[in-house]
Amino acid sequence: MPYDDCMSNTELDRAALHPLLTDIILGPDLGRASFGGPARGATAPRWQRVVVRPVELRGERRLQFSHFDGRQDITRNCDPAESLAALEEILAVGFANVHLTTHAEDIDIRTSKKGKVFISRKPTAPSAPAVLAHNRVKDVPLPEGRSNRLLEVMGILTRAGQVRPTMRAKYTQINEFLKQLSHVLDDAGLATLGRPVEILDCGCGASYLTLAVHHYLNEVRGIAARLIGVDVNEDLIRKSIERSERLGAARLQFSCERIDAAAVRPDVVLALHACDTATDDALALAITAQARLILSVPCCHHHLNGRLRAEALRPLLRHGILEQRTADLVTDAFRALILRILGYRTDVVEFISTEHTARNLMIRAVGGLPVGEAGFVREYRALKEFWGVTPYLETVLGEAAGGFV
Numbered sequence: 001m002p003y004d005d006c007m008s009n010t011e012l013d014r015a016a017l018h019p020l021l022t023d024i025i026l027g028p029d030l031g032r033a034s035f036g037g038p039a040r041g042a043t044a045p046r047w048q049r050v051v052v053r054p055v056e057l058r059g060e061r062r063l064q065f066s067h068f069d070g071r072q073d074i075t076r077n078c079d080p081a082e083s084l085a086a087l088e089e090i091l092a093v094g095f096a097n098v099h100l101t102t103h104a105e106d107i108d109i110r111t112s113k114k115g116k117v118f119i120s121r122k123p124t125a126p127s128a129p130a131v132l133a134h135n136r137v138k139d140v141p142l143p144e145g146r147s148n149r150l151l152e153v154m155g156i157l158t159r160a161g162q163v164r165p166t167m168r169a170k171y172t173q174i175n176e177f178l179k180q181l182s183h184v185l186d187d188a189g190l191a192t193l194g195r196p197v198e199i200l201d202c203g204c205g206a207s208y209l210t211l212a213v214h215h216y217l218n219e220v221r222g223i224a225a226r227l228i229g230v231d232v233n234e235d236l237i238r239k240s241i242e243r244s245e246r247l248g249a250a251r252l253q254f255s256c257e258r259i260d261a262a263a264v265r266p267d268v269v270l271a272l273h274a275c276d277t278a279t280d281d282a283l284a285l286a287i288t289a290q291a292r293l294i295l296s297v298p299c300c301h302h303h304l305n306g307r308l309r310a311e312a313l314r315p316l317l318r319h320g321i322l323e324q325r326t327a328d329l330v331t332d333a334f335r336a337l338i339l340r341i342l343g344y345r346t347d348v349v350e351f352i353s354t355e356h357t358a359r360n361l362m363i364r365a366v367g368g369l370p371v372g373e374a375g376f377v378r379e380y381r382a383l384k385e386f387w388g389v390t391p392y393l394e395t396v397l398g399e400a401a402g403g404f405v
C-alpha cells in the first residue's frame with residue numbers, strides 16, 4: 001500500500017481519549033508526545049506546551065516532561081508512578097492538539113471548539129531493511145527509522161524514508177559530529193549542569209547541525225539544551241526558522257548576523273565549515289565568552305596563504321597547492337596553540353574520513369586548564385617568528401588574548 005494511502009482520519013469517542021493517551025504515553029513504544037493549542041479543559045492552563053519523551057538515565061527508562069509557559073521551560077524526569085501523576089495533570093488541561101509518535105505510528109488528535117475529537121493516524125515512514133536498520137540503530141546517533149521526522153524536515157530523507165543519495169555525505173558528517181559532541185559533553189561536565197546547556201552554532205547555514213544537535217540532546221540523550229544558530233545569509237536563516245517551526249522545536253532560535261556581532265555567552269560553541277576567518281570569529285567568541293567547550297571543523301583558509309615566509313621551505317611554498325595545504329596546517333596549529341595558551345585542553349582529530357568531506361579536521365577544546373603557561377607561549381612566539389606571520393585569531397582576539405600571544 002502506498003505510504004500516504006495508509007493515513008486514516010476519524011472522529012473518536014471522547015471517552016476513549018483518556019485511556020488511549022495513557023496507554024500510548026506510558027507504554028513501551030512512545031517516541032514523543034506533544035500537547036499544545038488552546039485548552040478545552042476545566043482548569044486555566046499554566047503551560048503553553050508540554051512535551052513528553054522517554055529517556056534512559058543510568059540504565060533505567062524514565063519519562064521526561066518538559067513544560068513551557070512562554071518564558072521558561074521546566075524539565076523533570078519521572079519514574080513510572082510520577083509519570084502517571086504528571087500525565088493526569090496534563091490531561092486535565094485539555095490541550096486541543098496532541099501529536100504522538102510511536103515506533104509504528106504518527107498520531108494527531110485534535111479537539112474542536114464543539115468538543116468533538118478527531119484522530120488521524122499514519123504509519124511512520126518505513127525504515128531501511130531490518131539488518132541495516134539494526135546496525136544503524138546501534139552505530140549512529142540519528143539512525144534511519146528512529147529519527148525520520150527530523151531527517152525528513154531537514155531534507156535528508158525522502159518521504160519513503162530513504163537517505164537521499166545527494167545528502168548521504170551531510171547525513172554522515174552530522175552523525176559523526178554528534179558522536180564527538182556526545183563524548184566531550186560528558187568530559188566537560190556539561191551533561192549534568194542542572195540547567196539547559198546553552199549552545200551556539202556559528203555559520204549554521206541551512207541548520208543541519210543545529211537541528212540535529214537540538215533533537216539529539218533534548219530528545220535522544222535527555223539533556224536539556226538551548227541552541228542559537230547564527231548566519232549572515234538571510235535566506236538560510238528564514239529556511240531554518242521554517243524547519244524549526246515544522247518540528248515544534250521549542251529551545252531553538254536563529255539570528256541573522258555576523259558571528260563577531262553575536263551578543264551571547266554560550267557554554268558550547270560549534271562551527272562546522274564556517275568559511276575562512278569565520279572559524280576564527282567563532283573561536284574568539286568562545287574564548288571571550290569563556291565557553292566551556294568548542295567543537296570547530298574549519299573550512300577553507302585564505303588568511304595565511306601567500307603570507308608564509310620561511311626561507312628554508314621555499315621549495316615547498318613555490319607550489320600553489322603545497323603552499324595552500326601548508327597554510328591550512330599552520331593556521332590550525334596556531335589556532336590549537338592559542339586555545340591551549342588560553343586554558344583549553346585542545347586536540348585536533350579527523351572526525352570523519354575524507355570520503356565524506358575533504359575538510360575533515362576537528363578542533364576539540366575543553367576549558368578549565370591554567371592560562372598562559374610559559375612553555376606554550378614560547379612555542380607560539382617561535383612559530384610566529386619562523387613563519388613570519390600573525391594569525392588572524394590573535395588579531396581578532398586583541399585584548400582578550402590577555403597579552404599571552
Ligand SMILES: C[S@@+](CC[C@H](N)C(=O)[O-])C[C@H]1O[C@@H](n2cnc3c(N)ncnc32)[C@H](O)[C@@H]1O
Binds near residue numbers: 206
Ligand atoms: C560552508 S557553510 C556551512 C554551513 C553549516 N555549518 C553546515 O555545515 O551545513 C558556511 C556558512 O557560514 C556562513 N558565514 C560565513 N561567514 C560568516 C560570518 N562571519 N558570520 C556568520 N555567518 C557566516 C555562510 O553564510 C554559510 O552559510
